[in-house]
Amino acid sequence: MMADPVLVTTLLFGGMIFFLALxxxxxxxxxxxxxxxxxxxxxxMALSMVPMRAFSTTSSFEYMAIPLFVFxxxxxxxxxxxxxxYNAMERFFGSVRGGLAIGTVAICTIFxxxxxxxxxxxxxxxxLAIPAMLARGYGKDMALGTVAAGGSLGIxxxxxxxxxxxxxxxxxxxxxxxAGGLLPGLLLAVMFCIYLLIRGRLQPEISGGxxxxxxxxxxxxxxxxxxxxxxxxxxxxxxxxxxxxxSVSESAAVGAMGAIVSAIVLKRFHWKGVVEACHExxxxxxxIFWIIIGASALxxxxxxxxxxxxxxxxxxxxxxxxxxILIGMQLLLLLMGMVxxxxxxxxxxxxxxxxxxxxxxxxxxxxxxxxxxxxEIGFLSPPxxxxxxxxxxxxxxxxxxxxxxxxxxxxxxxMILAIVLMMIFPEIxxxxxxxxx
Numbered sequence: 001m002m003a004d005p006v007l008v009t010t011l012l013f014g015g016m017i018f019f020l021a022l023x024x025x026x027x028x029x030x031x032x033x034x035x036x037x038x039x040x041x042x043x044x045m046a047l048s049m050v051p052m053r054a055f056s057t058t059s060s061f062e063y064m065a066i067p068l069f070v071f072x073x074x075x076x077x078x079x080x081x082x083x084x085x086y087n088a089m090e091r092f093f094g095s096v097r098g099g100l101a102i103g104t105v106a107i108c109t110i111f112x113x114x115x116x117x118x119x120x121x122x123x124x125x126x127x128l129a130i131p132a133m134l135a136r137g138y139g140k141d142m143a144l145g146t147v148a149a150g151g152s153l154g155i156x157x158x159x160x161x162x163x164x165x166x167x168x169x170x171x172x173x174x175x176x177x178x179a180g181g182l183l184p185g186l187l188l189a190v191m192f193c194i195y196l197l198i199r200g201r202l203q204p205e206i207s208g209g210x211x212x213x214x215x216x217x218x219x220x221x222x223x224x225x226x227x228x229x230x231x232x233x234x235x236x237x238x239x240x241x242x243x244x245x246x247s248v249s250e251s252a253a254v255g256a257m258g259a260i261v262s263a264i265v266l267k268r269f270h271w272k273g274v275v276e277a278c279h280e281x282x283x284x285x286x287x288i289f290w291i292i293i294g295a296s297a298l299x300x301x302x303x304x305x306x307x308x309x310x311x312x313x314x315x316x317x318x319x320x321x322x323x324x325i326l327i328g329m330q331l332l333l334l335l336m337g338m339v340x341x342x343x344x345x346x347x348x349x350x351x352x353x354x355x356x357x358x359x360x361x362x363x364x365x366x367x368x369x370x371x372x373x374x375x376e377i378g379f380l381s382p383p384x385x386x387x388x389x390x391x392x393x394x395x396x397x398x399x400x401x402x403x404x405x406x407x408x409x410x411x412x413x414x415m416i417l418a419i420v421l422m423m424i425f426p427e428i429x430x431x432x433x434x435x436x437x
Contacts, residue, residue: 008305011037012298016340027287030294030344038301053300054293063168063292066161067285068252074280075259076114076233078273079266082124084226085110090132091215091223098200098207100136101146102193104129108150109189110227112157113234114255118379122151122387126394136213139206140399142199145407148387149192149414152379155342156372157185159237159255163372164248165292166346170354172364174248178241179433180369184422188373191414229265233258242436291343298348315356322360323423326367329353330374330419337378338385345375369429370419377415380408 012033019029038046076082089103096102104125111121125147133143155162158178167174200207237255240246246254263269315325336345350371357367379387382405391404422428 008037008041008302012302027290027294027341027344030291030298030347032294034294034297034301038297041305042301049300050297053297058289058292063164063289064249065159065164065252066288067281068249068256069159069161070284071277071281072114072252072255072259074277075256075263075273076111077124078277079259079263079268081114081230081262081266082107082111082121082128084223084266085230086125086128086132088223088226091220095214096197096200097204098142098196100129100133100138101142101196101200101207104133104146105150105189105192105196108147108153109157109186110230110234112154112185113159113238114230114259118151118154118387118390121154122147122390123394125151126391130391130395130399134396137206139203140403141407142196142206143407144391144395144399144404145409145411146192146196148380148385148391148404148408149411150189151387151390152376153185153189155379156181156188156369156376158182159241159248159251160372161288162342162346162375163368165288165343166350166368166372169296169346169350170364170368172354172368173437175241175244176365176433176437177368177372178238178248179436180365180429181372182238183428183432184369184373184418187421187428188415188418191418192411195410195414229262233262288343291341292347294344296347302348302351316359322362325356325360326362326423329357330370333371333374334377334381337375338381338383340378342375342378342386345378346371363426363430365433366422366426366429370422373415373419373422377412380412380415382408 015033015036016029019032024032034050035047038049085107086103089107090100093099093103093106107129108121108125111124129147130143133146134140154160158181160178160181163177163181164174166172167177196207233255236258237251240254241248241251260269260274263273318325333345333349336349340348353371354364354367358364379385382388385408388401388404388408392399392401395404
């Protein structure tokens, strides 16, 4: 049975909104819509496609990197690597107005280069940095916003798990995406730090209070040892990947082993921590893969019904500048990021967007990084941004959700400004991929 692509599109997005309103997990909602649509519009016999599609998608060698990077992030938390980095950054930046916030962004950037997921840095820094900054006279919005925004860098700076999913779904080289995401990630970190430095000068009362603690050079240099192991892990993971020595999955294995070795060297290795890390890896990886399974079956059905081609022909037939279409796509991604999971958005939109982008003459790597930054904004966007709930879980009881919502708004503005800069100057994204590939 064939159906009008317009009807299919209406049922698809209407069903998603309905399930979200009921509070159904996105993975279950996507799988339920997939099964109902395949059985009704194709045939119950076609349901055999679902497990075959699930197996062929999730058994991809590149997807092995996801649990490995999640395990690495969890082991780094168990080894208290973030504690050592925070102590070092506090000594180097604590005597500057807004310095603790700047140091927190720096740690989140390093953590992003090691972990590949947003939650690791957000949770670690939420537990460490927020109480420390509040105790030292920092305002709630500065402390909360810094941790939320800094933690979000984990999905943009390689080795990003989100980029692996995007690359496999879009057919874009993950290595090129990793190379393309490095400079934009560092640019965002620098923009955050400049904003915090300026705000520290303008509002000293919420940027360290009246008195700042000063450390001697001996104290600063003694804390540098806390940065050695994290930097070695970053060099091992990114170096092996960007130089072509290892694939994405192999570099993930290097990182996982590096996290274990770091815990042993620091004498913080214990089996309880390993078991907890494995459990966290299993839970988070299963959540990601269930979303991938449900969304991949749905996107296969959706494109098979011709809806993707209908949207493509409609968009390409519009008599408007191609940048208008690009901006329209990004506005849609921003709206979807407020209510949907990142992996779900990738699985639903990428098969439709990327062919249009290529036919419009845009570079797919360039668009991929813009897409990922929009997903990064989604991690901070009320009401359902992941980092907002990570913070709620680790912040002191006096912190409310409105406090958290308010704190991220300046950083969302900076991210949108960064997108505009990268649209005007695409070499910010493309310089490194062209150099390395």
